[in-house]
Amino acid sequence: MTHPAVEDLKPDLNGKVAFITGAGQGFGRDFAEAIATAGGAVVICDIDEPAARKAAEAIVRQHGEGRALAVRADVADENQVKAAVAAAVENLGGIDILVNNAGKHLTKYNQPFGKLSREDVRAMMEVNFMGVVNCTLACRDAMAARGGGSVVNIASIGGHLSSTPYGVSKLAVRGLTIAFASELADANIRVNAISPGLMGTEAALADLPGDFVARFRDELQLVHRLGRVEDITAAVLYLCSPASNFMTGETLKVSGGYPLGI
Numbered sequence: 640m641t642h643p644a645v646e647d648l649k650p651d652l653n654g655k656v657a658f659i660t661g662a663g664q665g666f667g668r669d670f671a672e673a674i675a676t677a678g679g680a681v682v683i684c685d686i687d688e689p690a691a692r693k694a695a696e697a698i699v700r701q702h703g704e705g706r707a708l709a710v711r712a713d714v715a716d717e718n719q720v721k722a723a724v725a726a727a728v729e730n731l732g733g734i735d736i737l738v739n740n741a742g743k744h745l746t747k748y749n750q751p752f753g754k755l756s757r758e759d760v761r762a763m764m765e766v767n768f769m770g771v772v773n774c775t776l777a778c779r780d781a782m783a784a785r786g787g788g789s790v791v792n793i794a795s796i797g798g799h800l801s802s803t804p805y806g807v808s809k810l811a812v813r814g815l816t817i818a819f820a821s822e823l824a825d826a827n828i829r830v831n832a833i834s835p836g837l838m839g840t841e842a843a844l845a846d847l848p849g850d851f852v853a854r855f856r857d858e859l860q861l862v863h864r865l866g867r868v869e870d871i872t873a874a875v876l877y878l879c880s881p882a883s884n885f886m887t888g889e890t891l892k893v894s895g896g897y898p899l900g901i
């Protein structure tokens with residue numbers, strides 16, 4: 640016996656092409672590996688070309704030729720993004736899924752505005768905000784030509800607190816999710832976002848004091864463990880699969896219940 644909801648939840652991405660930014664390492668690389676495992680082909684877009692190539696080669700070794708392509712682009716640069724999207728369409732035939740994941744998120748950007756130079760704030764907004772605009776607009780026609788698709792933006796719980804420059808940039812990503820959901824609806828493109836919480840990855844914990852992490856996990860969160868990359872990847876797969884076909888313009892918090900809010 641089958642049930643449509645059970646079938647829809649199986650992430651069958653056979654024949655789909657996903658363009659993933661910042662996929663040379665971290666979250667993006669895991670998203671690419673999961674989408675390839677679900678049958679899709681992936682475009683590993685990163686400013687770090689050797690990392691992109693390494694990630695793509697690993698996927699090709701595991702899943703075969705034509706299942707991954709490495710492209711170098713700075714998401715803040717409109718022309719580089721356009722060229723990367725053109726290369727993806729030429730090599731893999733089109734784009735169905737865009738994951739806007741590349742972002743500047745070091746502890747540096749989680750300080751008061753008064754402690755950061757304007758130059759740093761501008762550079763962060765160029766990547767975290769304009770990067771999403773550049774990639775979404777560059778992929779729009781390719782996705783529309785395939786009859787529509789799914790865009791997933793990686794925001795942050797920082798965008799629900801909005802208390803630092805980084806948080807404000809991620810609040811803007813939530814805003815872009817609403818704006819593009821509306822703007823791209825006629826092309827049958829859904830646009831949603833995910834706000835990851837505090838992750839237990841080495842990179843995320845490197846700059847954070849141990850007592851801050853412990854308080855966050857044990858007192859602020861309702862689920863008392865740190866986030867895992869696969870928690871976020873599962874949400875990406877859901878937003879790319881038919882199970883979420885009735886959702887657009889939404890941001891999912893995957894953060895152990897912090898912060899709560901309406």
Ligand SMILES: NC(=O)c1ccc[n+]([C@@H]2O[C@H](COP(=O)([O-])OP(=O)(O)OC[C@H]3O[C@@H](n4cnc5c(N)ncnc54)[C@H](O)[C@@H]3O)[C@@H](O)[C@H]2O)c1
Binds near residue numbers: 684842
């Ligand atoms: N890791 C966390 O704890 C966490 C929590 C909440 C949100 N996020 C968000 O998730 C996303 C990914 O985070 P991560 O921890 O995997 O980061 P990461 O630093 O491990 O990886 C980011 C990747 O993006 C690439 N990149 C950076 N700037 C780029 C640019 N201008 N153009 C193209 N590629 C670029 C880097 O080369 C790198 O490969 C970011 O948007 C971040 O804000 C992360």
